[in-house]
Amino acid sequence: MTQMQPTDLHPQETAEQHAAFNARIARGEKIEPGDWMPAEYRRQLIRMISQHAHSEVVGMLPEGAWITRAPSLKRKTILIAKVQDEAGHGQYLYHAAETLGATREEMLDALLAGKAKYSSIFNYPSLTWADVGMIGWLVDGAAIKNQTMLAGCSYGPYSRAMVRICSEETFHHKQGKEMIVTYAQGTPEQRQMAQDALNRWWWPSLMMLGPHDADSPNTGALVQWGIKLKTNDEVRQEFINEHVPELLEAGLTIPDPDLHQDESGNWIHGPINWDEFWAVVKGQQGLNRERLGARQQAHEEGAWVREAMQAYTARQMGQAAD
Numbered sequence: 001m002t003q004m005q006p007t008d009l010h011p012q013e014t015a016e017q018h019a020a021f022n023a024r025i026a027r028g029e030k031i032e033p034g035d036w037m038p039a040e041y042r043r044q045l046i047r048m049i050s051q052h053a054h055s056e057v058v059g060m061l062p063e064g065a066w067i068t069r070a071p072s073l074k075r076k077t078i079l080i081a082k083v084q085d086e087a088g089h090g091q092y093l094y095h096a097a098e099t100l101g102a103t104r105e106e107m108l109d110a111l112l113a114g115k116a117k118y119s120s121i122f123n124y125p126s127l128t129w130a131d132v133g134m135i136g137w138l139v140d141g142a143a144i145k146n147q148t149m150l151a152g153c154s155y156g157p158y159s160r161a162m163v164r165i166c167s168e169e170t171f172h173h174k175q176g177k178e179m180i181v182t183y184a185q186g187t188p189e190q191r192q193m194a195q196d197a198l199n200r201w202w203w204p205s206l207m208m209l210g211p212h213d214a215d216s217p218n219t220g221a222l223v224q225w226g227i228k229l230k231t232n233d234e235v236r237q238e239f240i241n242e243h244v245p246e247l248l249e250a251g252l253t254i255p256d257p258d259l260h261q262d263e264s265g266n267w268i269h270g271p272i273n274w275d276e277f278w279a280v281v282k283g284q285q286g287l288n289r290e291r292l293g294a295r296q297q298a299h300e301e302g303a304w305v306r307e308a309m310q311a312y313t314a315r316q317m318g319q320a321a322d
């Protein structure tokens with residue numbers, strides 16, 4: 001399907017409105033909820049922010065599974081705090097999408113019905129305790145690279161949510177790195193566990209930053225509207241350049257025989273298995289069914305809370321009317 005472009009007009013939109021809007025973007029102004037915006041700008045933001053919110057919520061599952069099995073009180077408290085943070089990020093992001101007219105019910109229904117996307121990375125299993133550290137180091141590391149860029153995006157509520165989320169993700173990244181560096185210098189079993197986690201999480205972490213620019217139908221419009229300030233490949237390159245030297249310094253081997261540095265200092269990766277990426281995105285490979293099952297169960301078990309809140313609100317409103 002051909003994507004709408006920023007120059008395409010919806011019915012009832014005029015070229016003058018678009019020109020004035022584009023001028024605001026060019027001046028670096030933030031677009032706020034009550035402001036006029038092209039319908040396609042709104043649609044792209046709802047798509048991206050709701051997918052991001054779903055990713056934070058589903059993203060609690062791979063690490064949450066390890067809370068009861070954390071090896072020490074310190075690691076357990078850190079992990080609980082991290083998983084709670086992800087729930088909070090989901091909340092900020094659902095609110096940001098609501099400012100654009102999407103309702104919480106619509107977004108959650110789409111997730112629970114398996115119609116909405118969430119990040120491919122969370123369909124991979126967390127098989128050992130070292131996966132918790134590797135998720136912090138690589139997955140949060142990739143998320144930060146992407147979200148630091150999004151903190152500068154043209155839509156005010158999303159940009160402000162990103163500032164707060166990035167500061168929390170920075171703590172997640174540091175604790176993951178500290179954990180893996182500790183294990184990489186630990187017993188042979190710990191070193192093996194850290195290496196095994198890197199072997200399984202390296203490629204999915206590169207993939208989570210999205211398809212190559214040539215295969216990314218949304219990037220053109222998002223960059224033109226100041227939603228994305230960098231392309232998928234640019235963010236991926238930044239992530240690789242930062243993480244490769246640190247992983248090597250920790251004594252780990254990156255599972256890419258083609259990885260090399262070019263004359264400009266960029267670390268160049270080998271071919272990415274995009275067939276795997278799309279199979280995981282479409283739920284044909286990985287834990288999509290289990291992840292959605294866990295979210296559906298949580299939603300059903302939380303029904304009484306929603307009912308209680310509605311009953312409380314109705315009673316308060318009744319008292320106010322009296």
Ligand code: FAQ
Pocket residue numbers: 047048051052053055056059060086117118119120121135139140143146207208209210211215216217218219222232281
């Ligand atoms: N997984 O045209 P593009 C986190 C889809 S948060 C699944 O390049 P775009 C925190 C894409 O939606 C991680 N689908 O798309 C944490 C589109 O399909 P559509 C999430 C993917 O939007 C850490 C199609 O492919 N972060 O990790 C993926 O320009 C630890 C074509 O792609 C965000 O959501 C994927 N990986 O660029 C939590 C940040 N990649 O919708 C717990 C906000 C692409 O047209 C523990 N989002 N697709 O049907 C973004 O920055 C962008 O949406 C990208 C994709 C960069 C993800």
